[in-house]
Amino acid sequence: LNVNLVGLVEVTLSLLPLVRRARGRVVNVASVLGRLSLFGGGYCPSKYGVEAFSDSLRRELRDFGVRVSIIEPGCFRTPLVESEAARASIACAWSRCSDEVRQAYGHRYFSTYNNNFLRLLSTANSNLSLVTSAMEHALTAEHPRTRYTCGLDAKLYYIPLSYMPSSWTDRLLHSSDLKPSGST
Structure with a gap:
């Protein structure tokens, strides 16, 4: 944050x-993930905050001739995503949980969550020019856009999901393998 x-x-x-x-x-x-939270921690709330701050700033500065744009990348292959730290972050968070929490969720939940997270990272787009081109356009175009969505995953999956009713989105994102121990 x-x-x-x-x-x-x-x-x-x-x-x-x-x-x-x-x-x-x-x-x-x-x-x-500033429009659609996929996991806990500080990342999604911080990106929601960037969206809200930028929207309010854009409205506030409009009369001063200042343009405010938001870049909304999907999952891209960066050193952060490629790092061992990214892969170890879930295990680290799991290890910091109390025994009561680990027992309530169960090892199967952790294992499935971790595998889903790693699968998401493995689909990361390596074409970073999609993001840098959006930044360049936002900075230099005569008529910059308010939002630049970068990557097919963002355009074809995550943004459409963010417009669906929450119950539909929850159903599409939910994996029955992620049920905590003892849930029905």
């Missing part, structure tokens, strides 16, 4: 007088 949201807000606000004076642009990187 401190890096993905608080830092972004602080840097933006500190430079805002200059941006406003120059009638410049603000381009913030959120994520499709």
Whole structure:
């Protein structure tokens, strides 16, 4: 949260007088997971915050001639995604849970969740130019877009899911293999 949201807000606000004076642009990187939460932790809430901050900033600065755009990448192959730390993060979180929590969810839940997370990372797009081209357009185009969705996973799966009724989205994202021990 401190890096993905608080830092972004602080840097933006500190430079805002200059941006406003120059009638410049603000381009913030959120994520499709700022519209659709797939897992817990701080990532999705921080990206939801980037979306909300950027939307309110865009409305506030419109009369000053400042454009605000949001980049919403899907899953891309970056050093973070490729790192062993990304792969070990779920195991680390699981190990920090109390015995009561681990017992309530069960090893099968952890194993399936971990495998689903690793499968998501394995589908990461390696064409980072989709994101950098969106950033370039947002910064240089005469008429920049409000939102730039990058990647087929984002455009064809995650964004459409975010517009569906929550009950449908929950059903499509839910895996019966993820039921905690003892649930029906």
